[in-house]
Amino acid sequence: MTESIDARFVKLFPSGFHLNCEFSIPIQGFSFSVLFGPSGSGKTTILRILAGLDRPDEGVISFCGEKWFDSNQGLHRSPQSRGIGIVFQDYALFPHLSVEQNISFGLKGISGRERSARVNEILSMLRLDPMRSRFPHKLSGGEQQRVALARTLVRRPRLLLLDEPLSALDQPTRAEIRHELRGLLQALDVPTILVTHDRVETIALAERVIVLSGGSVQQIGDVQQVFNHPANEIVAQIVGVETVLPGVIREIEEGIAVVDVGTVSLRAAVRDSLPNHVTVCIRAEEVLIEKGAQGATSARNRFQAVVRSIIAEGPVYRIVVDGGFELTALITRHAREEMALQEGDTVLVVLKAHGIHLVPRE
Amino acid sequence: MDPAALWLTLKLACCTTLALLFIGLPLGYWLGRTRWKWRFLVEAVVGLPLVLPPTVVGFYLLIATGPRSMLGRFYESLTGGMLPFSFQGILLASVLFNLPFAVRPFAASFASIDQRLLEASWCLGASHLRTFFRIACPIAWPGILTGIVLTFAHTVGEFGVVLMMGGNIPGVTRTLSISIYDDVQSLDYASAHQTAFVLLLFSFVALTITYSLQRRMVTL
Numbered sequence: 001m002t003e004s005i006d007a008r009f010v011k012l013f014p015s016g017f018h019l020n021c022e023f024s025i026p027i028q029g030f031s032f033s034v035l036f037g038p039s040g041s042g043k044t045t046i047l048r049i050l051a052g053l054d055r056p057d058e059g060v061i062s063f064c065g066e067k068w069f070d071s072n073q074g075l076h077r078s079p080q081s082r083g084i085g086i087v088f089q090d091y092a093l094f095p096h097l098s099v100e101q102n103i104s105f106g107l108k109g110i111s112g113r114e115r116s117a118r119v120n121e122i123l124s125m126l127r128l129d130p131m132r133s134r135f136p137h138k139l140s141g142g143e144q145q146r147v148a149l150a151r152t153l154v155r156r157p158r159l160l161l162l163d164e165p166l167s168a169l170d171q172p173t174r175a176e177i178r179h180e181l182r183g184l185l186q187a188l189d190v191p192t193i194l195v196t197h198d199r200v201e202t203i204a205l206a207e208r209v210i211v212l213s214g215g216s217v218q219q220i221g222d223v224q225q226v227f228n229h230p231a232n233e234i235v236a237q238i239v240g241v242e243t244v245l246p247g248v249i250r251e252i253e254e255g256i257a258v259v260d261v262g263t264v265s266l267r268a269a270v271r272d273s274l275p276n277h278v279t280v281c282i283r284a285e286e287v288l289i290e291k292g293a294q295g296a297t298s299a300r301n302r303f304q305a306v307v308r309s310i311i312a313e314g315p316v317y318r319i320v321v322d323g324g325f326e327l328t329a330l331i332t333r334h335a336r337e338e339m340a341l342q343e344g345d346t347v348l349v350v351l352k353a354h355g356i357h358l359v360p361r362e
Numbered sequence: 363m364d365p366a367a368l369w370l371t372l373k374l375a376c377c378t379t380l381a382l383l384f385i386g387l388p389l390g391y392w393l394g395r396t397r398w399k400w401r402f403l404v405e406a407v408v409g410l411p412l413v414l415p416p417t418v419v420g421f422y423l424l425i426a427t428g429p430r431s432m433l434g435r436f437y438e439s440l441t442g443g444m445l446p447f448s449f450q451g452i453l454l455a456s457v458l459f460n461l462p463f464a465v466r467p468f469a470a471s472f473a474s475i476d477q478r479l480l481e482a483s484w485c486l487g488a489s490h491l492r493t494f495f496r497i498a499c500p501i502a503w504p505g506i507l508t509g510i511v512l513t514f515a516h517t518v519g520e521f522g523v524v525l526m527m528g529g530n531i532p533g534v535t536r537t538l539s540i541s542i543y544d545d546v547q548s549l550d551y552a553s554a555h556q557t558a559f560v561l562l563l564f565s566f567v568a569l570t571i572t573y574s575l576q577r578r579m580v581t582l
Contacts, residue, residue, distance in 0.1 A: 051481075051485055052485075053481050053484070053485070078484070079481070079484040079485045080484055080485075080487050080488070080489060084485065085485065085486075086481075086482070086485045088478050088481075088482065090478065092476065092478035092479050092481070092482040094479060094482075094483075094497060094501075095479075095501065096500045096501055105483070105486055105488070105496070106486030106487050106488070108487065108488075151486065152485075152486070155486065155487065
């Protein structure tokens with residue numbers, strides 16, 4: 001029997017939106033997968049389909065060999081019988097039940113003693129003991145989120161689905177809970193699928209990421225793999241690579257390609273065989289900016305450029321330079337002050353061959 | 363005031379309200395949550411008594427349950443009695459005539475429940491029935507209570523449809539509002555005053571409760 005959730009389905013919406021998905025996620029004890037994509041990419045619908053709340057028009061979904069949905073057989077297992085847990089974006093706590101009643105709501109068919117033991121266990125695990133008799137509207141956002149988690153986890157779900165669980169929280173709480181969440185789910189050994197459009201959240205939480213755009217899966221893989229080596233232009237844009245430009249490969253020699261981008265020729269490291277037409281992806285973190293005369297360097301790309309704009313973003317500056325094509329760089333406040341960098345300045349752009357990622361262009 | 367009429371009126375109002383809880387709650391839940399495109403047809407039928415003259419409802423009911431009708435014969439074979447001019451008859455009439463007063467507030471209240479709450483309940487393993495009783499009804503209770511108060515109060519004041527269906531039989535079908543009509547006919551203004559004042563006071567209290575509940579529902 002395969003220990004995985006295998007899904008292949010199509011769902012059409014009256015608006016004309018077309019959700020067409022195929023993916024397989026291993027389910028073996030704790031694992032954290034993220035459905036990542038911009039809003040409107042269909043990720044929440046996929047989660048609802050996995051929960052049994054929405055029904056695809058066509059396809060098959062199976063969980064560890066157990067059929068959940070099969071359009072050919074007219075099979076659709078109800079949310080009640082899937083043994084999963086879901087936490088909604090707005091938590092959906094029952095407003096008329098106390099914290100304790102919310103948590104014990106889903107525990108049926110077990111003895112009263114075991115029930116209260118399990119409720120107590122999860123209450124203390126999530127530090128909810130002091131507020132067990134309070135009602136949801138008396139809780140902070142972070143506390144509500146913990147109650148929603150507790151209510152689901154107390155049933156020991158076979159799979160946990162989280163729909164942007166941190167988006168309703170303020171920034172400091174979010175960072176704190178993010179850290180806590182992974183540890184908790186790991187301790188409870190629950191396979192988890194989380195939906196988000198937040199890059200930081202994805203990188204911090206996930207092992208595996210499924211990138212969605214326009215209702216279809218663009219790339220599945222290890223987080224580092226996907227973020228550093230996007231499979232195509234769409235993924236590069238979604239995962240937030242700042243510079244994404246078309247380029248033409250002139251020649252490839254000893255694993256280094258010479259690519260024409262705008263009026264500049266760049267040298268980029270190549271790992272796989274590529275067509276001549278490629279998309280050039282450059283992360284802002286990989287771009288170095290120098291001012292004044294410089295000596296020899298190991299970096300393969302050096303060219304002059306003019307600073308077009310300087311935008312402060314918290315502790316860093318986002319610099320857009322133009323040296324035949326537009327390129328974004330990130331530098332620290334300190335670096336900017338040291339270089340006395342102003343718009344209109346001429347600078348030297350330095351790029352390592354390994355900092356440039358080439359993907360085939362469709 | 364006629365004590366037999368008072369007792370009968372209270373009995374009729376209680377039975378009507380109870381019957382409408384059984385019929386109206388599921389119907390209201392369905393109307394409030396369904397996305398069926400022909401739903402408005404059902405809404406129109408439920409709302410009919412709001413615009414129809416009571417005499418029209420009473421007339422059709424009388425025809426439909428008369429001794430020569432199918433329903434009338436079926437009822438007679440079952441119980442040996444007749445629906446028109448009996449307590450069961452006016453109960454049926456008043457249940458039908460009060461349908462909108464119960465179902466509309468029920469449906470509005472159920473419709474305002476966040477769908478996520480019901481979905482969360484299903485995903486926690488609760489059946490549709492358990493979700494209805496443990497989640498939907500408690501959350502919709504201000505609307506349900508409004509429906510109960512309105513139905514009860516409206517039944518207490520019901521005149522036309524009860525007169526058409528039940529006539530004016532003391533202790534059997536003569537309710538308070540019919541006894542006022544009777545009193546005025548026989549020029550017993552003192553008794554009519556008494557009964558009318560009691561009904562006025564009662565209606566005012568009922569509406570006060572309803573509106574205060576609705577206000578609480580809005581601020582919830």
